[in-house]
Amino acid sequence: ExxxxxxxxxxxxxxxxxxxxxxxxxxxxxxxxxxQQILGQGPKLLIQFQNNGVVDDSQLPKDRxxxxxxxxxxxxxxxQPAKLEDSAVYLCASSGGHGYEQYFGPGTRLTVT
Amino acid sequence: xxxxxxxxKLLSVFKGAPVELKCNYSYSxxxxxxxxxxxxxxxxxxxxxxxxxxxxxxxxxxxxxGETSFHLKKPxxxxxxxxxxxCALRGETTGANSKLTFGKGITLSVRP
Numbered sequence: 001e002x003x004x005x006x007x008x009x010x011x012x013x014x015x016x017x018x019x020x021x022x023x024x025x026x027x028x029x030x031x032x033x034x035x036q037q038i039l040g041q042g043p044k045l046l047i048q049f050q051n052n053g054v055v056d057d058s059q060l061p062k063d064r065x066x067x068x069x070x071x072x073x074x075x076x077x078x079x080q081p082a083k084l085e086d087s088a089v090y091l092c093a094s095s096g097g098h099g100y101e102q103y104f105g106p107g108t109r110l111t112v113t
Numbered sequence: 114x115x116x117x118x119x120x121x122k123l124l125s126v127f128k129g130a131p132v133e134l135k136c137n138y139s140y141s142x143x144x145x146x147x148x149x150x151x152x153x154x155x156x157x158x159x160x161x162x163x164x165x166x167x168x169x170x171x172x173x174x175x176x177x178x179g180e181t182s183f184h185l186k187k188p189x190x191x192x193x194x195x196x197x198x199x200c201a202l203r204g205e206t207t208g209a210n211s212k213l214t215f216g217k218g219i220t221l222s223v224r225p
Contacts, residue, residue, distance in 0.1 A: 003156070042117070042199050042215030043157070056212055091157065099203075102213070104157040 002026070004105035006092050012111045018080040021108045025073070025094030031055075033102060034067055034077050035091040043091055049075065050097075082112045115140045115204045119216035126190050127224050134185040134219050136174075136200030146176055146183040147201040147213070157199070160185075170194070190223045197221075 005024040013019050025032050030051050035043035046065065047057040051072040060067070064083070069075040079086055089109050093102040116139040126132055138144060148160040161169045163176040163183060174185045183200060200216040 040217065042201070042217050043213075044215070045212045048212065099211075101159050106156055 004092055004094050004103055006090075006105040006108055008108055009106060010109050010111075012113065013082055015084055015112050016081040018078065019082055019110060020076055020078045021090050021092075021110075023075045023077070023092030023105060025075070025092070026103055029094035029096055029103075030072070031095045031097055031100070032069055032075050033091075033093040033095075034075070035093065037089045037091055037107070039088070046077070079110075082110075084112050086110060087112045115144065115202050115214045117200050117202050117214055117216035119200055119219050121219050122217070123220045123222065125222040125224065128192055129189050132185075132187045132190045132194070132221065132223075134198050134200075134221065136183045136185065136216060138181050138183065138200075138202050140181075140202060140204050142204055143178075145203045146174070147203070148172070148174055148183075148185050149199040149201055149215070151197040151199070153196070160198070190221075192223045192225055195221055195223045 004026055007022050011019055032049045034046045036046050037043045046060045047067045048055040049069040052069050065079055067077045087110055089107040091107045092105040095102045118137045120135055146163040149157050150160040151157045172185055172187045174183050176183050197218050197220050199218045201213045203213050205211045
């Protein structure tokens with residue numbers, strides 16, 4: 001089966017610009033996660049969706065980050081405006097349900113200059 | 114609050130040597146513990162979870178609630194074990210503590 005797809009793989013922007021990342025989960029997976037992984041750290045959950053509803057967004061900086069999962073399939077994560085400290089790898093993962101194994105995408109490496 | 118500590122950043126061993134990757138956690142209830150692995154140029158993937166109590170690629174990990182530890186062990190390291198390893202915890206199946214919390218990770222380097 002095809003894995004979790006993410007695009008773009010790399011993105012370089014200047015601070016105060018906007019950026020969007022896209023994720024296509026494994027077919028049939030109801031739960032979708034966005035993680036931020038800063039260099040030297042483990043992944044940190046930003047937001048979790050169950051179908052098209054938000055389950056947990058307690059660690060999402062809502063003043064600049066937003067995410068949506070229209071129709072309960074693909075998802076988009078947006079940063080507006082970006083800050084230097086947003087430089088990180090953004091990982092998308094999906095699972096068949098909460099508590100099931102999470103499958104990770106390849107990530108998008110964001111550099112903010 | 115839930116926290117995972119991986120005290121070492123790098124472990125370098127020779128092929129055939131034993132390996133122990135340390136993981137300690139902080140959580141007041143009964144957590145579920147995991148080890149994830151990321152090989153070079155590959156995606157992050159689940160290696161094992163404590164409730165399975167199985168050996169994967171020769172690796173085992175036992176949950177020690179008294180010491181709040183979940184160390185990953187392998188008796189004889191292979192070069193293909195070289196990778197980044199992350200310990201992770203999930204506190205509950207639902208609610209505020211149900212998300213996965215990861216440690217900072219450790220790089221395992223196995224030399225020939």
